[in-house]
Amino acid sequence: MKIILKNVSLFHPVQKIDEKEIDILLTDGVISKIGKINPEEISGAKVFDLSNKHIVPGFFDMHVHLREPGREDEETVQSGCNAAANGGFTGIACMPNTEPAIDSAEVVSFIKKQSKDHLVDVEVIGAATLGRKGEYISPMAELYEAGVVGFSDDGVAIKTSGILKRAFEYSKMYNIPIIEHCEDETLSGGAMNEGLNSTMLGLPPIPSVAEELIVIRDILLAEYTGGKIHIAHLSTKKSVEMVREAKRKGISVTSEVTPHHFTLIDDSLKIYDTNFKMNPPLRTKADVDEILLGLKDGTIDCIASDHAPHSAEEKEAEFEHAPNGITGLETQVGLALTELYHKKIITLGQLIEKLSINPRKILNLPVPNFEVGQIANFTILDLTEIFTFDINRSKSKSKNSPFDKRLLTGKALGVINKSKMFYQDEFLNL
Amino acid sequence: MPLSNRHLLGLQGVPKEDIQLILDTASTFREVLERPIKRVPTLQGKTVVNLFYESSTRTRISFELAEKRLSADSINFAVSASSVSKGESFKDTIKNIEAMKVDMVVVRHSAAGTPLYLTKISDANIINAGDGIHEHPTQGLLDMYSIREKLRKIEGLKVCIVGDVAHSRVALSNIYGLKTMGAEVSVCGPSTMIPKNIEDLGVKVIYNIDEAIQENDVLNVLRIQLERKAREYFPSIREYAKYFGITEERLEKNGKDILILHPGPINRGVELSSGVADGLNQIILKQVTNGVAVRMAVLYLLGTLN
Numbered sequence: 001m002k003i004i005l006k007n008v009s010l011f012h013p014v015q016k017i018d019e020k021e022i023d024i025l026l027t028d029g030v031i032s033k034i035g036k037i038n039p040e041e042i043s044g045a046k047v048f049d050l051s052n053k054h055i056v057p058g059f060f061d062m063h064v065h066l067r068e069p070g071r072e073d074e075e076t077v078q079s080g081c082n083a084a085a086n087g088g089f090t091g092i093a094c095m096p097n098t099e100p101a102i103d104s105a106e107v108v109s110f111i112k113k114q115s116k117d118h119l120v121d122v123e124v125i126g127a128a129t130l131g132r133k134g135e136y137i138s139p140m141a142e143l144y145e146a147g148v149v150g151f152s153d154d155g156v157a158i159k160t161s162g163i164l165k166r167a168f169e170y171s172k173m174y175n176i177p178i179i180e181h182c183e184d185e186t187l188s189g190g191a192m193n194e195g196l197n198s199t200m201l202g203l204p205p206i207p208s209v210a211e212e213l214i215v216i217r218d219i220l221l222a223e224y225t226g227g228k229i230h231i232a233h234l235s236t237k238k239s240v241e242m243v244r245e246a247k248r249k250g251i252s253v254t255s256e257v258t259p260h261h262f263t264l265i266d267d268s269l270k271i272y273d274t275n276f277k278m279n280p281p282l283r284t285k286a287d288v289d290e291i292l293l294g295l296k297d298g299t300i301d302c303i304a305s306d307h308a309p310h311s312a313e314e315k316e317a318e319f320e321h322a323p324n325g326i327t328g329l330e331t332q333v334g335l336a337l338t339e340l341y342h343k344k345i346i347t348l349g350q351l352i353e354k355l356s357i358n359p360r361k362i363l364n365l366p367v368p369n370f371e372v373g374q375i376a377n378f379t380i381l382d383l384t385e386i387f388t389f390d391i392n393r394s395k396s397k398s399k400n401s402p403f404d405k406r407l408l409t410g411k412a413l414g415v416i417n418k419s420k421m422f423y424q425d426e427f428l429n430l
Numbered sequence: 431m432p433l434s435n436r437h438l439l440g441l442q443g444v445p446k447e448d449i450q451l452i453l454d455t456a457s458t459f460r461e462v463l464e465r466p467i468k469r470v471p472t473l474q475g476k477t478v479v480n481l482f483y484e485s486s487t488r489t490r491i492s493f494e495l496a497e498k499r500l501s502a503d504s505i506n507f508a509v510s511a512s513s514v515s516k517g518e519s520f521k522d523t524i525k526n527i528e529a530m531k532v533d534m535v536v537v538r539h540s541a542a543g544t545p546l547y548l549t550k551i552s553d554a555n556i557i558n559a560g561d562g563i564h565e566h567p568t569q570g571l572l573d574m575y576s577i578r579e580k581l582r583k584i585e586g587l588k589v590c591i592v593g594d595v596a597h598s599r600v601a602l603s604n605i606y607g608l609k610t611m612g613a614e615v616s617v618c619g620p621s622t623m624i625p626k627n628i629e630d631l632g633v634k635v636i637y638n639i640d641e642a643i644q645e646n647d648v649l650n651v652l653r654i655q656l657e658r659k660a661r662e663y664f665p666s667i668r669e670y671a672k673y674f675g676i677t678e679e680r681l682e683k684n685g686k687d688i689l690i691l692h693p694g695p696i697n698r699g700v701e702l703s704s705g706v707a708d709g710l711n712q713i714i715l716k717q718v719t720n721g722v723a724v725r726m727a728v729l730y731l732l733g734t735l736n
Contacts, residue, residue: 194626195626195627196626196627196630196631198625198626199602199625199626199627199628199631200442200602200631201542201543201564202542202543202561202562202563202564202565202599202602203542203543203562203564204563205625205626271546272542272543272546272547313519316519316520316521317519317520318520318539318541318543318544318547319541319542319543319547320540320541320542320562321541
């Protein structure tokens with residue numbers, strides 16, 4: 001099937017493409033022409049008028065919890081991929097804290113099989129230790145062979161420095177990163193950031209230093225072993241500063257931030273709404289300010305959602321007892337455009353690097369190119385559409401978002417990948 | 431003049447006029463408690479549920495008595511477990527109770543914020559009887575009532591809250607209420623038991639108990655929760671008693687006539703020596719009596735609002 005994308009603004013920061021009012025012809029999902037195309041010359045082509053819309057390399061979210069296997073009531077590979085497509089992503093990496101954990105080739109194959117026919121590429125992060133228990137390293141060679149692109153015990157940090165050192169040394173053979181959830185559990189265990197707000201709300205606190213101690217431990221061990229460390233969802237001022245300093249020294253460290261950590265602060269907790277409960281917790285304005293600096297100066301490489309679906313029954317508990325985490329796949333692009341691009345924190349080029357290019361580079365995945373003969377891997381954006389996010393229109397099985405009814409400027413309208421298109425709420429085979 | 435809010439969730443943000451009204455109303459009910467027939471028909475026909483998700487003897491009995499003396503129908507609902515470990519979810523429990531058409535819910539829960547959550551899923555007036563380490567507003571009110579009764583004022587007094595401030599729901603309610611009423615408030619305890627940024631609430635932090643005694647007119651001494659996690663926050667009971675316990679010798683040494691309050695139950699020989707607990711400075715049992723009057727006032731004012 002032939003389709004023509006008419007009058008698009010084509011933008012690719014790595015290929016240095018920035019063209020307006022251009023047309024793209026796709027034949028069976030493969031780019032067959034970029035330039036001025038007269039639809040009448042191409043018989044039977046379906047035409048999409050994308051005037052004032054941008055086409056950029058397909059977005060990739062490297063931090064997603066799919067909940068399958070184990071909690072299919074909260075999310076499945078299928079529903080998570082639908083949410084990803086709806087949010088403007090052509091690829092995601094799923095975290096290994098499923099039941100059972102992704103610590104064997106069988107579980108990797110199962111997830112790959114579940115996602116095989118979907119538009120969205122699902123890459124798999126394997127557990128760094130067996131059962132994510134922090135006692136023995138996982139069968140990393142076997143997992144690598146099965147296709148995992150990173151190792152993590154996400155949900156918790158790798159328990160001891162000793163086992164982390166071994167994980168670095170072993171994973172180095174395959175040049176794939178360790179992705180760390182940085183939290184010293186002997187200091188945490190609370191429900192929100194430690195500060196005046198936790199004191200006033202009477203909620204057990206999590207000090208920022210609980211994150212920072214593990215960030216510095218990981219940086220030092222990565223330097224010592226020559227391993228690759230990726231700091232997941234960093235949330236504090238000092239974490240940003242330490243990553244910046246480590247990069248300056250040439251240590252192999254990369255990092256990501258979630259939209260909620262650059263958008264919200266712990267003042268939001270005053271109503272004890274469990275949709276604002278996540279780990280790491282929302283921090284303070286000083287932390288957000290440093291995160292914005294880090295996004296601007298490149299200390300923070302990626303924006304990732306930490307999409308964490310939870311059932312309404314579980315979230316509707318007392319604040320201290322409710323599980324951590326919020327859904328994020330469908331609000332991420334809107335929040336990044338609203339809070340970062342439109343507020344002139346970062347450029348469109350930087351935004352695309354953080355949402356598409358860098359996560360793939362960190363995980364050693366090919367970056368989509370705009371060339372004739374390449375499979376089309378696109379995200380279609382409207383940079384200026386103003387809309388209200390409605391959680392009831394989410395494709396995720398769970399609805400635990402603090403951003404329901406939030407006004408956003410800039411929206412992902414659709415995606416194209418694997419000879420499939422998702423546009424105007426419909427999947428289409430190309 | 432009615433109260434400005436139909437719930438009592440905490441003393442944070444409660445205006446001075448409301449506190450004044452509750453304390454004045456409590457004075458009237460305090461007089462009722464001295465009568466041979468200690469019952470008034472004020473809340474006849476109203477139903478109050480005492481929803482206790484955490485064991486409590488004193489507070490529950492105090493509320494129950496207050497309800498009975500106002501002629502309300504009261505029901506006790508005590509659950510030891512939280513909704514997480516229980517089969518029926520918290521929300522379902524509330525919906526069930528609500529379906530029985532109750533007017534007011536007095537709630538005690540180990541998790542902070544639960545009373546606020548209740549206001550969102552129930553139409554009843556909600557009274558917080560202690561939520562986690564957040565607030566315990568009726569305790570704050572009865573402490574203020576007791577101080578006012580004894581010293582004839584609150585404004586301008588120097589009040590120090592002594593002990594495990596970080597794990598106390600009494601401390602925050604006292605701080606908010608006393609400050610609104612014009613008292614100067616300080617806290618004193620081991621530094622591990624003073625929560626972060628408490629100074630930002632306009633509270634002075636003192637680490638030396640002798641200094642606290644010398645500087646203040648009133649000490650509100652908190653119970654050290656020996657049975658709780660708080661035990662990890664100081665080296666030994668002996669050390670706590672030695673450096674933060676209030677003893678007769680210590681009061682004498684500082685040559686100070688000081689008013690001592692304690693929300694009970696007392697750990698004798700830990701935060702208060704027996705001599706002090708039974709001595710002339712304390713008004714601990716008066717607090718208990720006043721607690722009933724203050725709770726009657728709160729129930730009455732909220733129950734007759736609609």
